[in-house]
Amino acid sequence: MSWPSRRARTFPHGVHPPEEKQFARDVPIEVVPTPAAVAIPLLQHLGAPCQAVVASRATVALGDVVGRAEAPVSAPVHASIAGVVQRESVATLPNGRHVTTVPIKAAGEQLEGQALYDAHFGGDWPLAGLDEIAPAEIVAAAGEAGLVGMGGAAFPTHVKLAPGPRRPVDTVLVNGCECEPYLTADERLMREAALPVLVGAKLVARAVGAKRIVVGIEANKPEAIAEMRRVAPELGIEVGVVATKYPQGAEKQLVYALLQRIVPGGKLPLDVGVVVSNVATAAALARAVLRGAPLTHRVMTVAGHGVREPKNLLVPIGLRLSEAIEAAGGLTDDAARVIAGGPMMGFSVAYLDAPVTKGTSGLTVLAARDLDAEPERACVRCGRCVDVCPMGLLPTRIALAARYGEWELAGSYHARLCVECGCCAFACPSRLPLVQLIRVAKARLAKMTA
Amino acid sequence: MTAEPVRIAPAPALHVAPGPHLTVSDFTARRMMADVLLALLPVAGVAVWIFRWYAVLQIAVCVAAALLAEALFSRLRRRRAPLDDLSAAVTGAILGLSLPWSAPWYVGAIGAFAAIGLGKAAFGGLGQNIFNPAMVGRAFVMVAFAASLAGGAYVRAEAALPILTQATPLSLAKGTAGAVALPGLWPLFLGNVNGSLGETSALACLVGGLYLCWRRSAAWQIPVWTLAGAAAAAVVANLLDPATPLTVLHHLFAGALFFCAFFIATDPVTSPLSPRGRAVFGFGVGVLVVLIRTLSSYPEGVVFAILLMNSVTPLINRGTVPKPFGGAVELPGGAK
Numbered sequence A: 001m002s003w004p005s006r007r008a009r010t011f012p013h014g015v016h017p018p019e020e021k022q023f024a025r026d027v028p029i030e031v032v033p034t035p036a037a038v039a040i041p042l043l044q045h046l047g048a049p050c051q052a053v054v055a056s057r058a059t060v061a062l063g064d065v066v067g068r069a070e071a072p073v074s075a076p077v078h079a080s081i082a083g084v085v086q087r088e089s090v091a092t093l094p095n096g097r098h099v100t101t102v103p104i105k106a107a108g109e110q111l112e113g114q115a116l117y118d119a120h121f122g123g124d125w126p127l128a129g130l131d132e133i134a135p136a137e138i139v140a141a142a143g144e145a146g147l148v149g150m151g152g153a154a155f156p157t158h159v160k161l162a163p164g165p166r167r168p169v170d171t172v173l174v175n176g177c178e179c180e181p182y183l184t185a186d187e188r189l190m191r192e193a194a195l196p197v198l199v200g201a202k203l204v205a206r207a208v209g210a211k212r213i214v215v216g217i218e219a220n221k222p223e224a225i226a227e228m229r230r231v232a233p234e235l236g237i238e239v240g241v242v243a244t245k246y247p248q249g250a251e252k253q254l255v256y257a258l259l260q261r262i263v264p265g266g267k268l269p270l271d272v273g274v275v276v277s278n279v280a281t282a283a284a285l286a287r288a289v290l291r292g293a294p295l296t297h298r299v300m301t302v303a304g305h306g307v308r309e310p311k312n313l314l315v316p317i318g319l320r321l322s323e324a325i326e327a328a329g330g331l332t333d334d335a336a337r338v339i340a341g342g343p344m345m346g347f348s349v350a351y352l353d354a355p356v357t358k359g360t361s362g363l364t365v366l367a368a369r370d371l372d373a374e375p376e377r378a379c380v381r382c383g384r385c386v387d388v389c390p391m392g393l394l395p396t397r398i399a400l401a402a403r404y405g406e407w408e409l410a411g412s413y414h415a416r417l418c419v420e421c422g423c424c425a426f427a428c429p430s431r432l433p434l435v436q437l438i439r440v441a442k443a444r445l446a447k448m449t450a
Numbered sequence B: 001m002t003a004e005p006v007r008i009a010p011a012p013a014l015h016v017a018p019g020p021h022l023t024v025s026d027f028t029a030r031r032m033m034a035d036v037l038l039a040l041l042p043v044a045g046v047a048v049w050i051f052r053w054y055a056v057l058q059i060a061v062c063v064a065a066a067l068l069a070e071a072l073f074s075r076l077r078r079r080r081a082p083l084d085d086l087s088a089a090v091t092g093a094i095l096g097l098s099l100p101w102s103a104p105w106y107v108g109a110i111g112a113f114a115a116i117g118l119g120k121a122a123f124g125g126l127g128q129n130i131f132n133p134a135m136v137g138r139a140f141v142m143v144a145f146a147a148s149l150a151g152g153a154y155v156r157a158e159a160a161l162p163i164l165t166q167a168t169p170l171s172l173a174k175g176t177a178g179a180v181a182l183p184g185l186w187p188l189f190l191g192n193v194n195g196s197l198g199e200t201s202a203l204a205c206l207v208g209g210l211y212l213c214w215r216r217s218a219a220w221q222i223p224v225w226t227l228a229g230a231a232a233a234a235v236v237a238n239l240l241d242p243a244t245p246l247t248v249l250h251h252l253f254a255g256a257l258f259f260c261a262f263f264i265a266t267d268p269v270t271s272p273l274s275p276r277g278r279a280v281f282g283f284g285v286g287v288l289v290v291l292i293r294t295l296s297s298y299p300e301g302v303v304f305a306i307l308l309m310n311s312v313t314p315l316i317n318r319g320t321v322p323k324p325f326g327g328a329v330e331l332p333g334g335a336k
């Protein structure tokens, strides 16, 4: 089957989960009070873990480096509050990884409240002179600030911005889709801080030498679209409205929707001359380059029937998840599942003392009534998973192969191309754990080719 | 902010499960089966209107026997009887609707047992079977009770309802019922003719079938391509034998083609996965139905057309693996 080539601002297949943005989309970003302590994970990104560079009982200021790695694909981590370093500890991140953390106990003057908010989003952002900044300077600032993709994958930004000379980039896409249900952090950011987002996008383009910048926003965020459109023309940035469909924010799907370019299997947007950057990452880059501020805080959503006061919060990295939930009024009596991230791709967490990382876009808290009571049944080969897979795969076949340990067979059904978006399992009438099975197959295949 | 103290539920109260944590709410395997039963209502309604108590009895016997068989075979295989997935009821209903009004009750009952036992349980239950269970049951009784199911069995001169004294349209076309004019296209479409219980009204099948496709409980490609395949084959048949009384539209509206296209061929378990596979499958069913009608001694070809295409469904699946978005990954050394 050939993929539709008509100019449609969306991608083939996909699903329409309930949007559930009503919980927090109109709640302005609120600064969480400085916690008594934070625990900074030494691995929050894709790549090599950091080593702690501060000794126990050392005093650190906000933004001081607490861990870094020599490896090229890595990102340093910074103190997100002022205080005293404690003995190294271990935490289990929502994705199941055990990581070393550097705990910091709050002490001394803190930057907090409105001042912290303004340091992030307020004040002046120069519109002129951005083109005079040397690309190398931008890449270095991103590396020093510990920037990673804040949409979820957490790939170090300075690596992404420094592509080899043989791959020219002509377009930067700014990802403001936020297609995961419940999450509204990016939407708030675009509505409250359009300027740093767009300035950051300019810097991304400057770093990679791209001429064109397009912001992609799903049609269900009219206020964000209006606000971005108000500011964007001054900077020569286009704002493209894309259909509200999941996973519209997946890189390959967004590249197709906005530019009608198809990223070949196993390749990156870079291979078709595109760099995709999340809106939060863009804003963090603006802060890093123009204000020299490292990535110490992020905006996250805490929403769902399971929390009393759904909110968008500006939180320090390393804040315990339970404290983020407290800041949103605490769990309701019928709260049943806490998910790090959105409900489609997020991981359910058992222990709420896990720390917030750079990639934590929010917490979705479902109540008992939101959970699906439908039992798992045999695959009825209905092909719904096939009809919705945005990568054009046969999810049921890959899952079946994985169930029987037939890794090569799973590979021949292109298991490697799965982006783990969850559309297939969302649509499956027999409620098969398709993504889980496919993930196992992917892991085995990766090991086999390695 | 409320003044009440913040409560954090103890960790064990939180469920941990793999994502995604949302699932489509109005689409479950059970609901798919319920949709089929619902979509069969207009078909069953027409059947009852034409064949009265014969239809009621036949369908009831088949559904009851299918449920009983499902319970029994699940028991034998030491599984909990998955009656709540409604698939056995669907098999029973489709089998019942595919039988003639005159078939004795035990034909339906035995057919239902064959359908569930041979057609499904023997393969390992729901989702594992290769052949459409209802058609396995239908084929079984066609062979075992050939006389009760032959074209002549539909006609009883002494029947109380006048329609039951007429031969079925396809038997007429075969010439086995003497030279009587075929019914017009309009009665064929509406269903006011003799035949198997569920097949007479193309209109009722269309109404129920469109609902199924709209709900996506049936893949729309299958009925579309089945009808297209039958039409294409009928055109060829007409060209080869211009004297045949069956025009293309007769082929479409007479017999069980619509029932087959919307309710039998669309059984998800035994039809292909991908849109292209479904098209190939449907087209094959349509062509085979017309082929069997014209060339074999049977007036109708649905049962064998479906069983034949079921048997090549794994092949179709293998030949129609969709091309991934962006093409396959190229691995160093050409490995897969």
Ligand code: SF4
Pocket (backbone or CB within 6 Å): A378, A379, A380, A381, A382, A383, A384, A385, A386, A395, A396, A424, A427, A428, A429, A430, A431, A432, A434
């Ligand atoms: S959606 Fe579920 S039941 Fe349907 S084919 Fe895919 S895995 Fe099987």
Ligand code: SF4
Pocket (backbone or CB within 6 Å): A388, A389, A390, A391, A392, A393, A394, A395, A417, A418, A419, A420, A421, A422, A423, A424, A425, A434, A435, A438
């Ligand atoms: S197979 Fe992978 S890419 Fe396709 S729908 Fe499922 S999770 Fe998404």
